[in-house]
Amino acid sequence: MSDGFDEFFDENTHWVEQGAPAAGSGNPPQPPKSRRDMRRRRAQHKRRHLIGIIAVVIVVALVVTGCFFAYGKLRAWRDARESSQTQQAADYAGPGDEDVSFTVQTGQSAGQIAQALYEADIIKSVAVFTSAVxxxxxxxxxxxxxxxxxxxxxxxxxxxxxxxxxxxxLEVRAGERISDVIASAAELSGISKDEFEDVINGGGDGILPAEASGSFEGWFEPGTYNLADLDTASEIIKTLVDKRIAKLDDLGVPTGEERERILNIASIAEAEVNKSEYYGKVTRVIENRLEQDMTLGMDSTVAYGNNVSPSQITQAMLDDADNPYNTRQRKGLPPTPISSPGDNAITAAMNPEDGDWLFFVTTNLDTGETKFTSGSLDQQNTQFEQFVAELHQWEADNQ
Structure with missing residues (x-):
């Protein structure tokens, strides 16, 4: 036992028993009463020592973490401030000096445009321009x-x-007629409109595919074209047709006569409604009416045959059976497409929605809301009359 007590006093002479005089009072610590008491005191000492170390580590960690976040905030503020100052310094004050002409090519990204502007000394910084975009x-x-x-x-x-x-x-829009496209092309290119009309009326040799049967209507691909790179009316028209053929191939449109038929149906759908959600139903209406040997009864084709807008159709035009595009008087599809349909209408012509619809009416000319009839022929005729009445009421309310 004496060895244990000697060891105890050698290691723990600084301990003070609870309730005993404080260290420095001149009174030595009380010896343990037993080995158990000795072990208890030794364990207490170790715990206190460990707790002290943990406390120091936590304090140091908190201080280091706080410093880290403070430094991060300070650095972010400094970087933002420097970035702002750099951007301000890297921008011209404006409004500019010498006049220049600048061309943005189709398909260029904001970064590519910015680089071209920088090289032309129009802007001072690519980064400032792209940030503004x-x-x-x-x-x-x-x-x-x-x-x-x-x-x-x-x-x-x-x-x-x-x-x-x-x-x-030149911007060619979905649903636009050839006559409107060549008028715009002539104005933008400076090439005589007569030159465009000579190509259009020339049969399309070397430009149109055989299934077009010499008619360019429907064979212009909607999109934007840089006329500065095209020198003649023939080059411009061939570019529009080549783009159309490439797009039809991409969409998987069958070749030959079926391709012309799909363009024809798609062009009517494009002209009749102004929402792509209706294209699939309109193309089904066309197929249903053709299948039942009914006239299509489309005002858009009558308007095309008279070179007017649908709102300008007269009763005389509707009654004119000599007009080959008068689908109120003549059965079957019109001789050619009536416009340049877009991708959605073409896709709908290839894949019409399933339904028994035979008639449709756009009942709200502002929103384009269109209603379709369904059921037996008598039921559909009754619904059609109701929808026409709704349209007339809308027109009366919005005059």
Whole structure:
């Protein structure tokens, strides 16, 4: 036992028993009463020592973590401040100096446009310009724009995102007729409209596929075209047709006479409704009426045959059986497509929705809401009359 007590006093002479005089009072600590008491005191000492170490580690960790986050915040603030100052320094004050003409090509990204603007000394920084595009959620349109050197980036973004300020690019819209396309092409290119009409009326040799039977209607692909790279009316028209053929191939449209038939049906759907959600139903109406040997009764074809808009149709036009496009008087599809249909209408013509619809009426000309009849022929005739009455009421309420 004496060895144990000697060891105890050698290691623990600084201990003070609870209730005993404080250290330095001159009174030695009380010896343990037993080995158990000795072991207990030794365990208490170790726990206190361990707790002290843990406490120090926690305090140090908290201090280090706090310093880390504080440094991060400070660095982020400093970087943001420096970035802001850099951007301000990397932007011209505007409004610009020398007049320049700048062309945005179809398919160019904001970064590519920014680089071209920078190289032309129109903007001072690619990063500032792309940031302005992103911050304003701007859409940059293809075309040739009138700009100046040394412009403020946001001013350039405003111009390039305004399609009305673009020139030199021909935009062919889905549902647009050939007559409207060549009028725009002639104005933008400076080539005589007569040259375009000579190509259109020339049969399409070397340009049109055989299934078009010499008619260009429906064979212009909607999209935007840079006319600056095309020198003649023939080149422009061939480009539009080649793009159309490539798109039809991509969409998997059958070749030959079936391709022309699909374009024909799609062009009617494109002209009759202005919402793609209805294309599949309209193409089914056309197929149902053809199957039942009914006339199509489409005002859009009558309008096309008279070179007017549907709102300009007269009763005399509706009664004119000599018009080959009068599908109120003549059965079957019109001789050619009546416009350049878009992808959605073409896809719908290949895959009409399932249904027994025979009639449809657009009852709200603002929203484009269109209603379709269903049921027996008598039921569908009754529904059709109801829908026509709804249209007339809408027209009366919105005059």
């Amino acid at each position: 992103s911050a304003n959620n701007a859409t940059l349109y293809p075309g040739t724009f009138a700009l100046k050197t040394h412009m403020k980036a946001i001013d350039v973004v405003k111009i390039l995102s305004d399609q009305t300020q673009a020139s030199g690019f």
